[in-house]
Amino acid sequence: MVGILFTPTTIPEIVTLTPPRHADGRGFFTETFRAEWFPGIDFVQDNQSFSVERSTLRGLHYQDPPHDQAKLIQVPRGRIRDVAIDLRAGSPTFLQYVAVELSSDDGNQILIPTGFAHGFITLVPNTEVLYKVSGYYSREAERGIRWDDPALAIDWGITSEPILSERDRRHPPFDPATTPFRYGSK
Secondary structure, X not given: OOOOEEEEXXXXXXXXXXXXXXXXXXXXXOOOOOHHHOOOOOOOEXXXXXXXXXXXXXXXXXXXXXXXXXXXXXXXXXXXXXEEXXXXXXOOOOOOEEEEEEEOOOOOEEEEOOOEEEXXXXXXXXXXXXXXXXXXXXXXXXXXXXXOOOOOOOOOOOOOOOEOOHHHHOOOOOOHHHOOEEOOOO
């Protein structure tokens, strides 16, 4: 599509994109997804979350291969700080993270390939997040990393304790020796 802007982040495989909006007195229209924008990625499932409170943190999540997932995240209502961590052994950016603010005002999105853990924190109340994934959810393959793992030192942009699910509270710190992902594979 003419006008779509793909912007690499500090980890080249992660890109943000901003589809153009066509505005008039009624509001705007935008195409938020076209398969041709993502050659080689087959999205198979759409997910939606809604968080009532500001500082709701969801993550950090990933799924072991062969159930790993690429994700395309957007925020139709509200604002989040979205975080992706490179878990690919041998990668020049192994255990580095990208943090990007996504909002309904900006209409921006982030594409996270397989091999990354993902999480986000809401920056305003009543935030809705939509994301496409390239693999179906698998309870057996789901994994998590502690949100405040000191070895990762993620700046979530908050000053108080976040609101977490019981499941996310129990995630352990990440052990690099156990990563199921290899740089350059898949």
